[in-house]
Amino acid sequence: MKKITLGGMQASDIVLGCMRISDMAVSRVQELLETAVEEGINYFDHADLYGHGASEEVFAKAMGQKPSLRERIYLQSKCGIRDDGGLFRYDFSKSHILKSVDGILKRLNIDYLDALLLHRPDPLVEPEEVAEAFELLHSSGKVRSFGVSNQSPMLIELLQKYVNQPLVINQLQFGVAHTPMLDQELFFNMTADQSVDRSSEILEYCRLKDIAIQAWSPFQYGFFEGVYLDNAKFGPLNDTLDAIGRKYGVSKAAVGVAWILRHPAKTQVIVGTTNPERLKAMCKGSEVVLTREEWYEIYRAAGHKIP
Ligand SMILES: NC(=O)c1ccc[n+]([C@@H]2O[C@H](COP(=O)([O-])OP(=O)(O)OC[C@H]3O[C@@H](n4cnc5c(N)ncnc54)[C@H](OP(=O)(O)O)[C@@H]3O)[C@@H](O)[C@H]2O)c1
Structure with missing residues (x-):
């Protein structure tokens, strides 16, 4: 599996996303984890929100079966979303981040x-507080690298003005059935719907700043409406x-994985399957380099227009 440089890490370009593992038995998570490592995945994505912490707990139990694994893999998690009884709020305060x-x-x-x-962005963010939290987390050795998710260029600029550590990751929804960041670039300065700016040129910004894009939900269309794979709505694709x-x-x-990785931005694909056989098949995408013609053909087959 190919690797990218991410902060000081040599990270696999496919990441196993752990959003869907919270209800799985430890033995099944162990099988998934071992399959991932055998296939060359060394990077795992969590969030405190996933299963309200249960995803992290079951992962720890599975990892605990092979304690030497910790030093061979990279573990990432996310915070900043508060689920107050089914009501989402965002909280980038220092105390919330540290807790x-x-x-x-x-x-x-x-x-x-x-x-x-x-x-996810917190409109009430006070970047000085984020900076203080990150400084404490970094100097205490609790966190080695930092990044954001679903955030715009200007929000990253605002944070980076105060935060001493480089923000090296932006996790964004990206896959052939979800491409606003490409569409806008292709239809720049035209009157078509695609030229509406939904992503503030985040793709170009991340390339300019050497920020890795972690493509989440790579097979989904819409906001968790389903996957395009084997879906009659996406016949030509x-x-x-x-x-x-x-x-x-x-x-x-x-x-589908190779299509994302063919883009020259520094990219990782976060696959969310809980099925080891599907995972093995997806991992083969790291080694496939699509031609320019194939890349465009796939984009068009997903229903996107090219001016
Ligand atoms: N930063 C954010 O805001 C954010 C948001 C969402 C997700 N994420 C991250 O991204 C990761 C991936 O997200 P995701 O799980 O939505 O990604 P995904 O890989 O696009 O979707 C995974 C889902 O698709 C199903 N699937 C895979 N192949 C299929 C097929 N051929 N037919 C039908 N269903 C199929 C899987 O089922 P099986 O398990 O049965 O294979 C699983 O339920 C998450 O784990 C999380 O780490 C981040």
């Missing part, structure tokens, strides 16, 4: 996180992925 990280470390049963991300997959001897999902 969240202590909870994450406890649940994952580890001494340090390799990366901490701020999960599935046919195209199938044909290209046969050429490379890989699955449609692997081609």
Whole structure:
């Protein structure tokens, strides 16, 4: 599996996302974790929100079966979303960040996180407070690298004005069925709907600043409406992925991964499958380099227009 440089890390370009593991038995999570490592994945994404902490707990139990694993993998988690009885609020206050990280470390049963991300923008953010929290977390050795998720260029600029540590990651929804950041670039200065700026040129900004994009929900369309794989709503896309997959001897999902990785931005793909066989098939996508023609063909087959 290919690697990218992320802060001081050599991280696999496919990440296992742990959002959906909270209800799984420890033995099944262990199987998933071992499959991931065997396939070359060394990076795992969590959030304190996932299963209200249960995802981190079950992962820790699975990892505990092989204690030597901790030093061979990178563990990332996210904080900043508060679920107050089903009501989401965002909280980037110093006290909330510090309390969240202590909870994450406890649940994952580890001494340090390799990366901490701020999960979703908090309009009430006071960047000085974030800076103080990050400084304490970094100097105490609790967190080694920092980043954000779902955040715009100007918000990153605002944070980075105060935060001493470089923000090296922005986790964003990206996959062939969710491409606002590409559409706007293609339709720049036109009157088409696609030229409406929904992403503030975040793709170009991350490339300029050497910030890695972690593509979340790579197979989903809409906001958790479902996956495009084997979905009759995406017939031409599935046919195209199938044909290209046969050429490379890989699955449609692997081609979906390769499509994201073909973009020259520094990118990781966070796959969220809980199925070891699907995971193995997806991992093959790291080794496939699509041609320019194939990349555009897949984009078009997903229903996107090209001016
Ligand atoms: N920063 C953020 O705001 C944010 C938001 C959402 C997610 N994330 C991160 O991104 C990760 C991935 O998100 P995701 O789980 O939505 O990503 P995903 O990989 O696009 O979707 C995974 C889901 O698709 C299903 N699936 C896979 N192949 C399928 C097929 N051929 N047919 C039908 N269903 C199929 C999986 O089921 P099986 O398990 O049965 O394979 C699983 O339920 C999360 O774990 C989390 O780490 C971050």
